Amino acid sequence: MRLLAENLSAHRGEDLIFSNISFELKEGQALILTGRNGSGKSTLLRVMAGLLRPASGTISFWYDAARKAHNLGEVAHYLGHRNAMKTELTVRENLAFWKDFLRDAAGGTGYSVVDAARAVELEQVLHLPFGYLSAGQQRRMSFAKLLVGYRPVWIVDEPTAALDVSAEALLARLMREHQVRGGVILAATHQPLELLDVKRLEMKGFEFAAGDED
Numbered sequence: 001m002r003l004l005a006e007n008l009s010a011h012r013g014e015d016l017i018f019s020n021i022s023f024e025l026k027e028g029q030a031l032i033l034t035g036r037n038g039s040g041k042s043t044l045l046r047v048m049a050g051l052l053r054p055a056s057g058t059i060s061f062w063y064d065a066a067r068k069a070h071n072l073g074e075v076a077h078y079l080g081h082r083n084a085m086k087t088e089l090t091v092r093e094n095l096a097f098w099k100d101f102l103r104d105a106a107g108g109t110g111y112s113v114v115d116a117a118r119a120v121e122l123e124q125v126l127h128l129p130f131g132y133l134s135a136g137q138q139r140r141m142s143f144a145k146l147l148v149g150y151r152p153v154w155i156v157d158e159p160t161a162a163l164d165v166s167a168e169a170l171l172a173r174l175m176r177e178h179q180v181r182g183g184v185i186l187a188a189t190h191q192p193l194e195l196l197d198v199k200r201l202e203m204k205g206f207e208f209a210a211g212d213e214d
């Protein structure tokens with residue numbers, strides 16, 4: 001498994017947010033993005049997930065020497081600041097929807113809805129509307145979505161923001177387990193996040209990106 005980003009740059013509106021970003025990740029590795037508010041972490045993650053078109057550069061993902069994905073978005077989960085669940089549907093209904101919608105990418109099998117809820121220690125609230133859950137429970141449950149459909153790459157934006165210490169540790173453990181199974185993680189965070197085999201990239205923001213162009 002190999003993920004390669006080469007010379008990426010991106011605009012938001014008129015502004016160049018970053019330029020010349022390159023990195024390579026292999027099986028089991030993580031990239032942690034740091035940088036002040038507005039420095040471009042979410043923008044880079046959205047570019048990686050295929051939600052924003054880069055102004056320049058390329059992103060490539062190979063399962064192995066013989067098989068290349070058409071685009072990274074197909075083989076990646078993206079978890080942004082929002083949880084992507086319907087508040088009026090129950091937790092079980094939400095996860096069943098995602099399991100059916102996502103299916104499994106090549107190379108792995110997703111958990112059942114119940115096993116995914118158990119993995120985030122919330123199987124007792126499967127029957128409740130998602131909107132009834134506390135903010136921390138909602139974030140934990142949004143991680144169960146990453147488990148019901150297999151994807152080798154997880155792209156997560158501030159995954160543990162506003163979580164208590166035990167929930168933070170739980171989600172960090174799930175991310176490490178994904179790495180142990182060979183998965184790759186890209187995470188933006190302001191908090192220390194205990195992952196394995198970490199590469200770090202500090203985003204500097206558009207003043208730096210613009211200066212870089214000269």
Ligand SMILES: Nc1ncnc2c1ncn2[C@@H]1O[C@H](COP(=O)(O)OP(=O)(O)OP(=O)(O)O)[C@@H](O)[C@H]1O
Nearest residue numbers: 012013017035036037038039040041042043044203
């Ligand atoms: N839709 C948009 N149109 C124009 N500018 C935008 C848009 N979305 C974001 N920006 C700008 O792009 C820059 C980078 O934002 P981004 O969300 O990537 O930063 P971030 O590093 O993730 O910040 P934070 O730590 O606050 O989450 C900011 O200056 C922001 O104002």
